[in-house]
Amino acid sequence: xxxxxxxxxxxxxxxxxxxxxxxxxxxxxxxxxxxxxxxxxxxxxxxxxxxxxxxxxxxxxxxxxxxxxxxxxxxxxxxxxxxxxxxxxxxxxxxxxxxxxxxxxxxxxxxxxxxxxxxxxxxxxxxxxxxxxxxxxxxxxxxxxxxxxxxxxxxxxxxxxxxxxxxxxxxxxxxxxxxxxxxxxxxxxxxxxxxxxxxxxxxxxxxxxxxxxxxxxxxxxxxxxxxxxxxxxxxxxxxxxxxxxxxxxxxxxxxxxxxxxxxxxxxxxxxxxxxxxxxxxxxxxxxxxxxxxxxxxxxxxxxxxxxxxxxxxxxxxxxxxxxxxxxxxxxxxxxxxxxxxxxxxxxxxxxxxxxxxxxxxxxxxxx
Numbered sequence: 001x002x003x004x005x006x007x008x009x010x011x012x013x014x015x016x017x018x019x020x021x022x023x024x025x026x027x028x029x030x031x032x033x034x035x036x037x038x039x040x041x042x043x044x045x046x047x048x049x050x051x052x053x054x055x056x057x058x059x060x061x062x063x064x065x066x067x068x069x070x071x072x073x074x075x076x077x078x079x080x081x082x083x084x085x086x087x088x089x090x091x092x093x094x095x096x097x098x099x100x101x102x103x104x105x106x107x108x109x110x111x112x113x114x115x116x117x118x119x120x121x122x123x124x125x126x127x128x129x130x131x132x133x134x135x136x137x138x139x140x141x142x143x144x145x146x147x148x149x150x151x152x153x154x155x156x157x158x159x160x161x162x163x164x165x166x167x168x169x170x171x172x173x174x175x176x177x178x179x180x181x182x183x184x185x186x187x188x189x190x191x192x193x194x195x196x197x198x199x200x201x202x203x204x205x206x207x208x209x210x211x212x213x214x215x216x217x218x219x220x221x222x223x224x225x226x227x228x229x230x231x232x233x234x235x236x237x238x239x240x241x242x243x244x245x246x247x248x249x250x251x252x253x254x255x256x257x258x259x260x261x262x263x264x265x266x267x268x269x270x271x272x273x274x275x276x277x278x279x280x281x282x283x284x285x286x287x288x289x290x291x292x293x294x295x296x297x298x299x300x301x302x303x304x305x306x307x308x309x310x311x312x313x314x315x316x317x318x319x320x321x322x323x324x325x326x327x328x329x330x331x332x333x334x335x336x337x338x339x340x341x342x343x344x345x346x347x348x349x350x351x352x353x354x355x356x357x358x359x360x361x362x363x364x365x366x367x
Contacts, residue, residue: 003029003036010049011042011239014282030063040235043067044074045118075117078108081169082116085124086201088171091143092128093203095135099126100195100206102174102216107240109200109207112247120236123162123170129192130175133160137173145171177216178224185223185264186215210248215257217241222269231305231318238277245286254286268295272302279303 006028037043047067050056056064085105092099101109102125113119128136140163147161159174177186195206208216221237222230245252261270274285291299305311305318312318 003033004040007033007036007040007042007046008235008280010046010053011235011242012280012282013242030060034063034066037235041120041122041237042235042239044071044120045236045239047071048115048118071117074120078116078119078121081121081124082108082201084168086203088124088126088140088145089201089203089205091139092126092136095139097128097132097136098197098204098206099128099136099173100192100208101125101200102127102208103220106207106213107244109198109205110210110213110247112213112240112243119240121169123172125159125172125174127174127177127188127191129188133173133175137163140171140173178219180223181264181266182219182224185219185260185266186212191216210244210251211253211257213248214241214244214252215260217244218261218270218273222273223266231302231312232309233273233276235280238280241277242281242283245283252286258287268298271295272298275299276302 034043037046047056047064048071050059050064050067089099100106104119104121105124105126107113107119108116137160144165145163145168146165147163159172159176162170162172164170174188176183176188177191191208191212192206194209194212196209197204197206199205207213217237217240221233258267258270261267271289275289277283278285301315305315312322
């Protein structure tokens, strides 16, 4: 069994315990498995998961100690992030803004992850209305937060260039949930209007509705980041979906979610992702998915690329969406803003933009 498949088996919701008991019975490449878990953004959760399966005591002591240390260090890191989040949201509260927590921070605030050290947080995403965004940026800059001015195209994205201060985690202030189809699939104004206010990190924040949390998770995984129809979503994103369904069981209207994707012409994206989660983690799809005609071919293509990743170089749809698609959206955004064409012209003579194109084409799996 490949390391990735063994890792998936550990988080599988059906039959994981019997499969993972083999961890102690084989000469396993633990270093490779740990690297794979880190690549899949799931390493801090592995220690807790092995204990849930009741097999941690059967594994090499040095492996268990290492995973325990990773989980503890991630807990310390998350606590520092929550403290900094409290500082940021307190500053925003002072100017009358209750930011909407997105993704990982929202999962912690709503109890999707009960253990605060289990999920790795790369940064903190906050949604703020366009009307309030200038005031939010001003108060944070006045209190020591600044943005990396080397990213000249950052001003044309769906969020302000990431803000941070020395020793701080990065904060992204979003005014939209993405470019292109993302704006109509899940409008920022709708999330804000239907969000719920609560106390988190000692301040007032807002969290999206369960339905919006789910739509954003799937949309971000499959459309927004890093390319259309992401074929290799990290295990963490699929595990998020399982826990989100479990936390809000009975509170989500999947018929509404399915209609939302269908109205935006993205029902295939939704179906492919749900089928991928079912195949990887053994979770039933929330509604029946019929595979016929083009939908069946699409699913077969996805499975083939997952099994033989090198074929991505021969797939024009995959390569164009990986290398070109998102950049065209950014170009359109830039050209719609007065003076944006000047920055685009300058970027054409910047070597690193071409290095990034080559990197995206070669790496291609968008981890």
